[in-house]
Amino acid sequence: MEKSSKNKLDKEKTSEVVLGFGISRDFVNEVRENINFLDTKFLKKTVLSLHPADIADLFEILAEEHRRILASCLQEKLPAETLASLDEQVLNDVIENYKPGVLGDLLGRLDTDDAAYIIDSIEEERRDSLLKQIATEPRELIVQALKFPEMTAGRLMQRDYVAVPRYWSVGQVIDYLRGSVNVPDKFYSIFVVDPRHSPVGTVPLYKMMRSKREIVLENIMTNNPILVPVNMDQEDIAYLFEQYDLTSAPVVNIQNRLIGMITVDDVVEVIQEEAEEDMLQLAGVSGDTDLYLAAWQTTRRRFPWLFVNLFTAVLASITIGIFEGTIKQIVALAILMPIVASMGGNAGTQTLTVAVRALATRELNASNALSIFGKEILVGIYNGVIFAVIVGLLAAFWFGEQGLGIVIALAMLFNLFVAGLFGAAIPMLLQRFKIDPAVAASVLLTTVTDVIGFFVFLGLAYIMLVN
Amino acid sequence: MEKSSKNKLDKEKTSEVVLGFGISRDFVNEVRENINFLDTKFLKKTVLSLHPADIADLFEILAEEHRRILASCLQEKLPAETLASLDEQVLNDVIENYKPGVLGDLLGRLDTDDAAYIIDSIEEERRDSLLKQIATEPRELIVQALKFPEMTAGRLMQRDYVAVPRYWSVGQVIDYLRGSVNVPDKFYSIFVVDPRHSPVGTVPLYKMMRSKREIVLENIMTNNPILVPVNMDQEDIAYLFEQYDLTSAPVVNIQNRLIGMITVDDVVEVIQEEAEEDMLQLAGVSGDTDLYLAAWQTTRRRFPWLFVNLFTAVLASITIGIFEGTIKQIVALAILMPIVASMGGNAGTQTLTVAVRALATRELNASNALSIFGKEILVGIYNGVIFAVIVGLLAAFWFGEQGLGIVIALAMLFNLFVAGLFGAAIPMLLQRFKIDPAVAASVLLTTVTDVIGFFVFLGLAYIMLVN
Numbered sequence: 018m019e020k021s022s023k024n025k026l027d028k029e030k031t032s033e034v035v036l037g038f039g040i041s042r043d044f045v046n047e048v049r050e051n052i053n054f055l056d057t058k059f060l061k062k063t064v065l066s067l068h069p070a071d072i073a074d075l076f077e078i079l080a081e082e083h084r085r086i087l088a089s090c091l092q093e094k095l096p097a098e099t100l101a102s103l104d105e106q107v108l109n110d111v112i113e114n115y116k117p118g119v120l121g122d123l124l125g126r127l128d129t130d131d132a133a134y135i136i137d138s139i140e141e142e143r144r145d146s147l148l149k150q151i152a153t154e155p156r157e158l159i160v161q162a163l164k165f166p167e168m169t170a171g172r173l174m175q176r177d178y179v180a181v182p183r184y185w186s187v188g189q190v191i192d193y194l195r196g197s198v199n200v201p202d203k204f205y206s207i208f209v210v211d212p213r214h215s216p217v218g219t220v221p222l223y224k225m226m227r228s229k230r231e232i233v234l235e236n237i238m239t240n241n242p243i244l245v246p247v248n249m250d251q252e253d254i255a256y257l258f259e260q261y262d263l264t265s266a267p268v269v270n271i272q273n274r275l276i277g278m279i280t281v282d283d284v285v286e287v288i289q290e291e292a293e294e295d296m297l298q299l300a301g302v303s304g305d306t307d308l309y310l311a312a313w314q315t316t317r318r319r320f321p322w323l324f325v326n327l328f329t330a331v332l333a334s335i336t337i338g339i340f341e342g343t344i345k346q347i348v349a350l351a352i353l354m355p356i357v358a359s360m361g362g363n364a365g366t367q368t369l370t371v372a373v374r375a376l377a378t379r380e381l382n383a384s385n386a387l388s389i390f391g392k393e394i395l396v397g398i399y400n401g402v403i404f405a406v407i408v409g410l411l412a413a414f415w416f417g418e419q420g421l422g423i424v425i426a427l428a429m430l431f432n433l434f435v436a437g438l439f440g441a442a443i444p445m446l447l448q449r450f451k452i453d454p455a456v457a458a459s460v461l462l463t464t465v466t467d468v469i470g471f472f473v474f475l476g477l478a479y480i481m482l483v484n
Numbered sequence: 485m486e487k488s489s490k491n492k493l494d495k496e497k498t499s500e501v502v503l504g505f506g507i508s509r510d511f512v513n514e515v516r517e518n519i520n521f522l523d524t525k526f527l528k529k530t531v532l533s534l535h536p537a538d539i540a541d542l543f544e545i546l547a548e549e550h551r552r553i554l555a556s557c558l559q560e561k562l563p564a565e566t567l568a569s570l571d572e573q574v575l576n577d578v579i580e581n582y583k584p585g586v587l588g589d590l591l592g593r594l595d596t597d598d599a600a601y602i603i604d605s606i607e608e609e610r611r612d613s614l615l616k617q618i619a620t621e622p623r624e625l626i627v628q629a630l631k632f633p634e635m636t637a638g639r640l641m642q643r644d645y646v647a648v649p650r651y652w653s654v655g656q657v658i659d660y661l662r663g664s665v666n667v668p669d670k671f672y673s674i675f676v677v678d679p680r681h682s683p684v685g686t687v688p689l690y691k692m693m694r695s696k697r698e699i700v701l702e703n704i705m706t707n708n709p710i711l712v713p714v715n716m717d718q719e720d721i722a723y724l725f726e727q728y729d730l731t732s733a734p735v736v737n738i739q740n741r742l743i744g745m746i747t748v749d750d751v752v753e754v755i756q757e758e759a760e761e762d763m764l765q766l767a768g769v770s771g772d773t774d775l776y777l778a779a780w781q782t783t784r785r786r787f788p789w790l791f792v793n794l795f796t797a798v799l800a801s802i803t804i805g806i807f808e809g810t811i812k813q814i815v816a817l818a819i820l821m822p823i824v825a826s827m828g829g830n831a832g833t834q835t836l837t838v839a840v841r842a843l844a845t846r847e848l849n850a851s852n853a854l855s856i857f858g859k860e861i862l863v864g865i866y867n868g869v870i871f872a873v874i875v876g877l878l879a880a881f882w883f884g885e886q887g888l889g890i891v892i893a894l895a896m897l898f899n900l901f902v903a904g905l906f907g908a909a910i911p912m913l914l915q916r917f918k919i920d921p922a923v924a925a926s927v928l929l930t931t932v933t934d935v936i937g938f939f940v941f942l943g944l945a946y947i948m949l950v951n
Binding site for chain 1: 512834851
């Protein structure tokens with residue numbers, strides 16, 4: 018206990034420090050005021066002094082009408098990187114206030130992956146007119162990127178990289194980098210390619226910096242570099258970067274030729290996105306956060322899940338309905354009913370969430386599935402025994418009836434066993450059938466624990482308590 | 485629909501490719517067989533040809549007794565990095581098979597942060613004897629690291645970095661790096677310090693590589709670099725790296741002097757950990773995954789949450805108990821009861837999860853809390869109206885009683901409003917009181933939606949339907 022309160026204190030201290038980097042509440046209020054006054058000069062000065070990512074946050078925090086005014090104020094002064102950091106919904110609000118010409122210039126300055134994200138995020142009817150405003154060279158790369166499926170390497174990669182032949186020396190590379198203008202803004206490794214332009218090695222910059230000018234690259238390069246196929250899913254890319262501590266990786270086409278580079282900052286975003294997606298989907302919120310959507314749009318996006326859930330609830334009701342007569346005789350059953358179902362749902366959710374997460378991080382896979390499955394069933398039985406005793410005694414004393422205690426104890430034992438069984442089995446089966454376990458798992462689980470919970474409890478009561 | 489099936493196909497294709505990097509099921513089976521045969525030679529050859537992170541995965545997949553045998557086989561040949569990649573539970577299984585002397589050597593070769601993680605993860609009674617086996621210089625750094633609170637910069641940082649004065653030229657730095665042995669294994673930026681050893685700028689290596697030898701650092705350095713105070717929480721550090729696309733950051737003590745460096749690979753792990761923690765905690769699994777714990781230990785760790793949940797369920801039962809007489813008269817109430825509570829719980833969980841996640845990523849903060857709160861209440865009301873109509877009609881037709889339809893419709897409307905209200909309010913309030921919203925939020929929410937759901941539904945029935 019002492020330790021956790023200590024951590025909390027530390028957190029308090031440091032969060033002030035962090036606020037020094039981001040944007041404070043006072044700052045946002047000041048901006049709001051000056052938007053109301055339409056003080057363009059003030060807005061330009063203060064907002065443009067922020068980091069592009071912080072400007073994006075500011076846009077996201079502001080209300081829709083304020084976003085529009087601020088966007089109109091900043092116009093072509095807006096850093097292009099800010100657009101790439103905006104949530105889809107907010108991005109559309111912001112760019113509505115831009116002439117296609119101005120936007121085209123901004124997009125032409127971005128890395129291909131960022132520009133493609135923006136084009137892909139805006140409303141369809143605007144895309145073509147906007148693309149036309151981008152200079153020919155970046156436009157062609159953006160159009161190519163958009164041909165790759167969403168959430169694959171083709172979308173994540175940037176088209177600029179540094180590739181040199183294996184017989185070059187460190188000195189040659191340095192001279193080339195110093196002279197060339199055709200070098201990416203940021204890069205962490207030199208890619209070594211063969212005459213077919215296939216990557217055969219990588220040299221991290223820190224190794225480069227420590228090597229004498231005359232050293233030839235093939236003597237210091239990492240052989241068999243990890244290559245990312247252009248159609249690789251972003252989840253797999255995130256796995257590679259995390260597992261092998263990569264800062265950048267070469268992207269290759271089906272002919273194994275180098276066509277792009279993925280850098281760790283893109284992957285950090287992917288990791289956040291994927292974790293967020295799983296977490297929200299488990300709770301019945303599809304895809305990315307709906308934080309910035311209007312209330313009505315949010316309602317429409319959340320409706321389908323609630324509707325599916327209504328079916329589950331109705332199924333549970335039908336199950337209870339079978340035992341109408343039994344409940345009429347023993348009203349205590351109606352009172353205790355939710356305990357069995359709720360405990361089953363919660364125990365199952367624990368197992369389910371551990372499994373969904375472990376599948377996503379690949380800690381749970383074909384090699385250990387069986388032993389984890391067996392363990393979770395055992396956990397269900399242990400929990401079942403413990404709570405059977407607790408709840409059985411509770412019910413027996415509450416209603417002064419031993420039989421009722423025995424019925425609920427047996428139901429609890431069985432339902433917690435079922436919770437462990439299905440909590441582990443459902444995500445594994447969904448994964449096997451190539452369905453994202455995070456999407457469907459929790460509604461399936463609740464259906465099982467509710468229906469079985471009610472059925473076993475009321476059924477046992479019917480058999481054992483009804484004369 | 486077409487698109488999602490296409491994505492699935494792509495996923496299928498690429499997951500084979502990824503398996504080429506990681507370890508396959510067949511490989512694991514082969515290793516298992518050879519562990520049973522105690523074929524030390526085979527095990528050393530094949531296992532040691534893997535990447536250290538893959539060896540760690542292999543240990544995690546194997547059963548406890550297999551882990552021990554494999555560890556005994558590998559002994560001092562085991563890459564030190566593998567130990568740093570192991571889950572805490574598995575780490576303890578593995579190191580039990582090492583003599584302190586061998587382990588001390590392995591740990592001395594690691595970065596300070598990794599060695600400190602290992603010392604901190606092993607059972608307490610072994611720590612001192614192990615520390616004694618580590619060479620003096622690394623041991624002192626490890627002991628220092630362990631004095632910082634867990635999950636702060638002091639633990640994450642490594643003590644090696646490259647720091648040079650501002651008046652040095654690019655050429656001087658390159659010559660220094662080529663000559664010095666006292667340089668970290670990996671680094672992405674040069675830190676520029678003043679005579680007090682306070683960081684005043686950073687120069688990324690890619691900028692270094694592109695600059696002529698005679699250029700002086702202060703002319704190319706990024707001024708006002710982002711500094712990480714040594715007591716900063718790892719969640720805040722992850723925020724900084726993500727927000728500003730950092731690959732490394734200088735860590736400073738309270739005197740603002742440079743004492744270490746945090747690199748992006750450490751932060752990638754933190755991001756995974758923090759997302760995992762929130763997701764598991766929302767489901768009532770404390771802290772990190774319990775995947776590798778034995779069944780009984782897992783049960784013990786999950787018990788407290790289930791026990792708290794039992795209180796919630798009992799509270800709900802007591803609420804139902806108040807209306808015993810009403811249920812006796814109208815058994816249909818017992819049948820429909822779960823629908824109201826379950827829909828409230830699910831709608832509330834949607835809101836809650838979006839809010840918990842947005843608080844973690846700081847998308848939800850003091851500046852927009854009020855407007856998000858208002859929106860979620862509105863979503864609750866919209867959902868309430870929609871499902872009031874659906875469920876009202878359903879109940880009226882099912883039981884052929886209009887009054888029952890009206891009662892459940894009103895209860896649904898009210899409970900979904902409550903779900904939106906509390907789903908948004910609970911995490912925000914917990915955060916305000918410095919309690920991690922992911923820990924306590926869902927049990928609080930279910931208590932509210934269950935108790936209010938049952939109370940309103942049965943209460944209205946008592947008022948409107950009982951003569």
